[in-house]
Every structure is written in structure tokens, then in C-alpha cells.
Amino acid sequence: MGKNFLLIIVSVLISCSSGVSVIGNDEDTDKNLPDENYSSGNKTTGQLCVCDNECMDSYGLEGICFYGICALAADSCEKVCPQDHICRNFSIIEKDVCFRKWIVTDNVPNCEGVSDLDFSCINNLTEDLDPSCSKYAEKRICETYGGTSYSSPESAMEVNSNTRHFSHSCKESESWFKVNVGTGYYMEACLEFFLPMGDIDLFLYNEDLELVASRNPQDYDAGEKIDFYNTGLECLAVFAKEKTRTLYVAVKGTGDHFNSYQLSFRYLPFSDGARCIERGYTREMCDEIIQFPLSDTESVDEHENYRFQRFSNYRFGTRELVMAVRYAIGETTKVFENTNPLWIGIISQKNGLATGADVGVAFSYGSFSNHTNGKAIDLAYYQKNGDNKIRNVCSEGAPFYIDKCAEEDRENHIVDLERQLYLIKKLYNTGVFSGLFIVDQIIAEEIIKKAEINNLLDSSDKLHITDEELDFIKYYVAGEGLPRHNNHMHIGM
Ligand SMILES: [Zn+2]
Numbered sequence: 001m002g003k004n005f006l007l008i009i010v011s012v013l014i015s016c017s018s019g020v021s022v023i024g025n026d027e028d029t030d031k032n033l034p035d036e037n038y039s040s041g042n043k044t045t046g047q048l049c050v051c052d053n054e055c056m057d058s059y060g061l062e063g064i065c066f067y068g069i070c071a072l073a074a075d076s077c078e079k080v081c082p083q084d085h086i087c088r089n090f091s092i093i094e095k096d097v098c099f100r101k102w103i104v105t106d107n108v109p110n111c112e113g114v115s116d117l118d119f120s121c122i123n124n125l126t127e128d129l130d131p132s133c134s135k136y137a138e139k140r141i142c143e144t145y146g147g148t149s150y151s152s153p154e155s156a157m158e159v160n161s162n163t164r165h166f167s168h169s170c171k172e173s174e175s176w177f178k179v180n181v182g183t184g185y186y187m188e189a190c191l192e193f194f195l196p197m198g199d200i201d202l203f204l205y206n207e208d209l210e211l212v213a214s215r216n217p218q219d220y221d222a223g224e225k226i227d228f229y230n231t232g233l234e235c236l237a238v239f240a241k242e243k244t245r246t247l248y249v250a251v252k253g254t255g256d257h258f259n260s261y262q263l264s265f266r267y268l269p270f271s272d273g274a275r276c277i278e279r280g281y282t283r284e285m286c287d288e289i290i291q292f293p294l295s296d297t298e299s300v301d302e303h304e305n306y307r308f309q310r311f312s313n314y315r316f317g318t319r320e321l322v323m324a325v326r327y328a329i330g331e332t333t334k335v336f337e338n339t340n341p342l343w344i345g346i347i348s349q350k351n352g353l354a355t356g357a358d359v360g361v362a363f364s365y366g367s368f369s370n371h372t373n374g375k376a377i378d379l380a381y382y383q384k385n386g387d388n389k390i391r392n393v394c395s396e397g398a399p400f401y402i403d404k405c406a407e408e409d410r411e412n413h414i415v416d417l418e419r420q421l422y423l424i425k426k427l428y429n430t431g432v433f434s435g436l437f438i439v440d441q442i443i444a445e446e447i448i449k450k451a452e453i454n455n456l457l458d459s460s461d462k463l464h465i466t467d468e469e470l471d472f473i474k475y476y477v478a479g480e481g482l483p484r485h486n487n488h489m490h491i492g493m
Helices: 003-029 121-125 137-143 285-288 319-335 417-429 441-454 468-476
Strands: 064-066 069-074 085-090 095-100 157-159 164-168 172-181 185-193 200-205 209-213 232-240 245-253 258-267 288-293 306-308 316-317 342-344 377-379 489-492
Touching: 003 285, 157 245, 157 285, 164 172, 164 245, 172 258, 185 200, 185 245, 185 288, 209 232, 232 288, 245 258, 285 319, 306 319, 316 319, 319 342, 319 377, 319 417, 342 377, 342 441, 417 468, 441 468
Parallel strands: 157 172, 306 342
Antiparallel strands: 064 069, 069 095, 085 095, 164 258, 172 245, 185 232, 185 258, 200 209, 200 245, 288 316, 377 489
């Protein structure tokens, strides 16, 4: 960082402080003055700004206007920045600032400055910026780099697994990429951006330009769930099982935003099967964390019979887990006619940390959560009404959160015990899940009763439960003292 850069910051700060004092004087008559740390502005991270007091963080506290863009303020460079951000102490302004941490190790394309491991090259463009405190970031960077020649599907840039595309996104810009995923391959597209909450979103379309999934909150039911958590990382993954799939990936900005981003692609060979290790993958490959691929809603393959009910950033599991769950869902769908998709909840984060670590919130309930390293997953219950979403199954229409089902819910519950038991049997038979199958205590007892009944069926019956399976179910399907598993089943490896 050059001296000129620091001078710019100082001069911006000086002109900003005078503005702050004027606002302060105006508000002196107000007896309900907010704490001085609360921002008088309402711009969130990534929006263009002039001075600090226009910016607020997610708690409403004053943010930092940095490069003309609202950034996050950190209390301490050691611990407060969100996951995958880097904290920099700017001693001359006595502030710590959290930046998205780039994983760029090569030279950044189109970079006039020097790109290092921590920042994109825009940090080196400040020397000749106008320090007059007015939208200079947008002006300078968007004039230089804004707009692309691939701003529509027709002009989409062809990409492959080696593509690591770096660009800037300015004011409602769109960038389109076309990707061919070969048969038997998994493809994951990941968008990482510099400003954690800059308003850009990742979109995925099929060959006919129909929406497959998106991170835009408006696109509710495209296999995606509203995602309030913008942490600078957005990924969407697909599996081309039966034929090569052509997909379009779009990066879109909305409103008065600015951001710098990197879009990268990961291709991996993939197949279905109960046990990863028996399908020719190495132990290392089976343990690799991947995003649970979006179900191919155009396919009639039984393994695609699921949907997602939780944030895409919380859907990362080991290949072994993903294969085992797809297998068990596929087997259940094959045996029971007219089985609706099963809805999948949280797994873990891409970096293996527990879901919610990226925003500093314990997303899963209770202290016993072990949604780490891609080795635990929440699944909805199969339900009598065929809904199969994560919902309270103690009785029809029960509120989402209650601690446990009541005694009378042995009669009232809406779990499809036959399908649920079959799913558990198939999950168990993969040999992958060795932990408890955590359900509600009342539901657990009903599942065990059903297993005892099916144990008496002829061994040629598909629904037959073997003695070994019954032993497992008796001791490992449990819920005692574990509240709120009446809306999903938690299983772990
Ligand atoms: Zn869980």
C-alpha cells in the first residue's frame, strides 16, 4: 500500500468528520439519541458511500466507507471478521477493516496493479483516484473494468474446469458463462466476491434458458431456498448422470451495487452407489467435501427424488455421504409408488465448519450439533400426506418448533412409517452412518414398533427387517432428551 493511498484515506476522513459533527448538532435536541456506535446511515456492505456514517453493519452499527464502498468494521483483527475474510489494521485511521479473502494465487487478469494473496488488484488503483469523496470507486473501477462482452446468453463465455474468471460487477451488470458437463461428471460453480454483502447473485440455467437454481431471494422454488446469508461465497452444483448437460451460469448485479468477484468451476467424476469406496473411488475422494448436487428435475431417475430446504452454503457433504443419501432416497422411491421428493436440510459448510460459522451464528439447534466436515445431514420425514418437507410431524399443522411430540401424537403423527423405516434400513445398509439416527422420542418408539412388525414378515418381502437391522434400529434410532427433532431426522457418519 502506497503513501498516497493513506493520504487519500486521511483526507476523506477529515472531510467526513465535519459532516458527522453537523449531523450531530442537528440531532442534539433529540432525547432518544442512539448510542454513538449506531450508524445514522443505512447502507449495507458493498453499497457505494461517501463517509463512514452512511454505512452500517448487520447489527446497525457504523460501518466503514472504504474506497467509496461500505465495508465491515472489525473490533479486533484477531477474531471478529467473518469466516474467509481477512482483517487489516489501518493504524492511521485507527480502524480494522474486514475484507473478503481472495484465494487467487495467480496473476489476476486485467490487473494494472500487483495482486497478492490477500487483495484483488483494485487496491493498487487508488493513487490517481479523485479523493473528493464522491463515488470515486464506481467511477474509476467501473469506467475501467465495468461491462463485459459476454453480457447475454448469446455471447456467453465458454468455460471449463480450469476457468478461474476474475471481474468487476457494476450497476445491474450481467455476465454469462456457458458450461458443458460431460456424462458422469459433477460440476460445481462457485462465485466469491470481495465485498461480503455486495449485491451480486449466482444463477444457473438449463440449455433452454429455464432457471435451474439461483441465489437471488426472489427465485424461491428453483430447487433453492431464500438465502439471507451473503458471505461472499455462492456455489451451485449439478451432476450429469445420463447425458451431457449444457448449462448457463450467470453473475448478476442488482441496483446501485459494486463488487469484484472470482468465478471458478470444479469438475469431478461422479456416480451413484451405496458405498463410495466400492465404486472405485479412493478414501481421499470419498472424504472430499462437495456440494450436494441440485436434483435434476427433468430426470425420472429415482436418485434425483429430493429437493433442498436450506441455504446452498450449508449443503456441503463428503462424496461418501452424498452417494449414500442419494442411494437410500433412490431405493425408497423405487419400492414405493408415487413417492414425492424428500426435502434435505443442512449438512455443513464448504470449509467443513459447522453450518452458521460463516455468519457467527449457531444455525443448528443445541450444543450437540455436529454438522461439521460434511459428515452429518438433516432429512425431512416421509409423511402420510406426501409433503415430505422439513416440518413438525407430531400432528397435522403442528407449529414448526416444539420440544417434543406429546403422548397422544402416537395416534396423531403424520410420519409415513413404512417409507421412513425403509429409508432408515437403506441408509443403515450403506454402512456409512454409524451415529444415532436422531428423531423425536415418540416417533422413534413408533418406528421401532414398526420395525418389530416388519421383522416378522417373510424374508423375501422387500419390507422385511432382518434381526441385525432390528438390533440397530432399537439402539440407534433415538430421540430421548434431544428436542426439536420432530421436524427432521439427523444422521451422522
Ligand atoms: Zn442435524
